[in-house]
Amino acid sequence: MRCYKCGATLTASDRCPQCKADVSVYKRAAKASNAYYNLGLAKAKVRDLTGAAESLKTSVMIHKNNIEARNLLGLVYCEMGEVVEALSQWVISKNLQPDNNPAGSYIAQIQSNQGRFDAVTTTIKKYNQALNYAKEGNLDMATIQLKKIVGQNPHLIKAHQLLALIYIKDGEYARARKLLMSVLKIDRNNTLAQLYLKEIEEAQQLKKKQGARSNEFLPQKREKRETKVIESQPLSGNDVILPRSSYKEPGNGAITIVNILVGVVIGAALIWFLVMPSRYKGITEDYNKSLQDYSEQLSSGNVEINSLTKQLEDIKSEKEALEEQLSGLSGEGGSNKLLTAVISAANSYIANDTATAAKELMDIDVSSLPTDDAKKLYNTIAEAAMKPAANEFYTQGTTAYNKADYTTAATAFVNAYKCxxxxxxxxxxxxxSYVALNQTEDAKKYYQYIVDGFRSSSYYSEANAYVTSHS
Known part of the structure; x- marks a missing residue:
């Protein structure tokens, strides 16, 4: 164990042998963090992923430099389908310990398959959209979206749980049970999945009880009385009178052939009226199910296309209105520049270049825009482009930071924060990044943002220490 202040190796004493700092509390915190790490590791081995995640989060909260706990927490998140959360933990771990850290190989493995990573992050965005659909009561759209997510990212536990909850609401208990059992295969002691299964059992039992109560009021079938069989004496041979047989042997094989033909006709009729209808019914049901699935997919696609089309039309109309206003202004300064920037951002967004659109808007003060139309267009583009662009800039910054390209990283992270x-x-x-570039004032500026606005974050202590030491 090393001293938190100078990095020297600690001994059994409660004082650091080099800087003489009191490390008694630090040692207890590190021991508690290791205890929670061991508990999380034991739970992860038996696939209790939810419990493992809680223990490991407690471990890194107590001691943020517990690299083993942070790396394992990333692996647990990755197994639960939350790749972005896993990547965040590994990036923090890599920054805390750049050398001999397995987090670097984890990050490289994720980045090596960019297509798969993009697909997984897309499913997380779709999950958020499906969650909004469910909150708004649009369960059909939420179900269609969640079916796609479960197919593309089978380990995303949250998507399984939400889809199962919708099925429970609709009374489709068999489908819900299947999804929840899939969750328990991934996370054996998932509390929410077990709670949903218990609700399904209780609902089915209640349904059975209600069915039994309704049957009590129906008329019961009368049992047939057993007829008494009067025992009689056995007949003797003299009492038996045999009637004369009317059966005659056929004179030729014509009747036999007729009987065979009649049997073939009857068999064909049975096949036609009994077997074929059931076969056609099965084919028809499969066809109807396939048709319903295609209809759902087409409906989902049409809704998304209509929404995007309407949004683009609104932006185009607002852009045209601003262009008319801009043509009546003279000069290149003041309001004219702001309107030009907003229109340029609109053009970039229409061209599906959200990053460029965000760059155009990030330095504009919306209150200084001269017209309500300009403010409305700014808000429309900002709402649609800023957060996706922030994520894109952050990813660029992370890539550059890992390559020690701190100039590019600083620019990208600043753009992400502005967005x-x-x-x-x-x-x-x-x-x-600015610390690595020895740009003290810029580093202090962004640490100050954390001190002022993110007191509850894990970055606060480091940021406050830096600002205090450079004031």
Missing amino acids: DSTKAEAAYYAAK
Whole structure:
């Protein structure tokens, strides 16, 4: 164990042998963190992923430099289908310990298959959209979206749980049970899945009880009385009178052939009226099911296309209105420049270039725009482009930071924070990049953002220490 202040190797004493700092509390915290790590490791081995995640989060909260706990937490998140959360933990781990850290290989493995990573992150965005559909009561659209997510990312536990909850609401208990059993295969002691299964059992038992109560009021079938059989004496041979037989042997084989033909006709009729209808019914049901699935997919696609088309039409109309206003202004300064920037952002967004659109808007003060139409267009583009662009800039910054290209990383992280001021990690790594570039004032500026706006984050202590030491 090393001293938190100077990095020297600690002894059994409660004082650091080099800087003489009191490390008694630090040692107890490290021991508690290791205890929670061991508990999380034991739970992860038996696939209790939810319990493991809680124990490991407690471990890194107590001691943020517990690299083993942070790496294992990333692996648990990855197994639960939350790749972005896993990548965040590994990036933090790599920054805390750049050398001899397996987190680097984990990150490289994720980045080596960019197509798969993009597909997984897309499913997470689709899950958020499906969750919004469910909150708005649009369960059909939520179900269609969640079916796609479960197919593309089978380990995303949250998607399984939400789809199962919708099935439970609709009374489709068999489908819900199948999804929840899939969750328990991934996360053996998932509390929410077990709770949903219990609700299904209780609902089915209640349904059976209600069915039994309704049958009590139906008329019962009368049992047939057994007829008494009067025992009689056995007949003797003299009492038996045999009637004369009317059967005659056929004179030739014509009747036999007729009987065979009649039997063939009867067999064909049975096949036609009994077997063929059931076969056609099965084919028809498969066809109807396939048709319903295609209809659902087509409906989902049409809704998304209509929504995007309407959004683009609104932006185009607003852009045209602003262009008319812009043509009546003279000069290249003041309001004219702002309107030009907003229109340029609109053109970029229409061309599906969200990053460029966000760059155009990030330095504009919306309150200084001269017209309500300009403000409305700004808000429309900002709402659609800023957060996706922030994520894109953050990813660029992370890639550059891992390659020690701190100039590019600083620019990307600053752009990410300008696009989304709630992204504490962007401000943090912007500050870290400026520290690496020895640009003290810029580093202090972004650490100050964390001190002022993110007191509850894990970055606060480091940011506050830096700002205090450089004030």
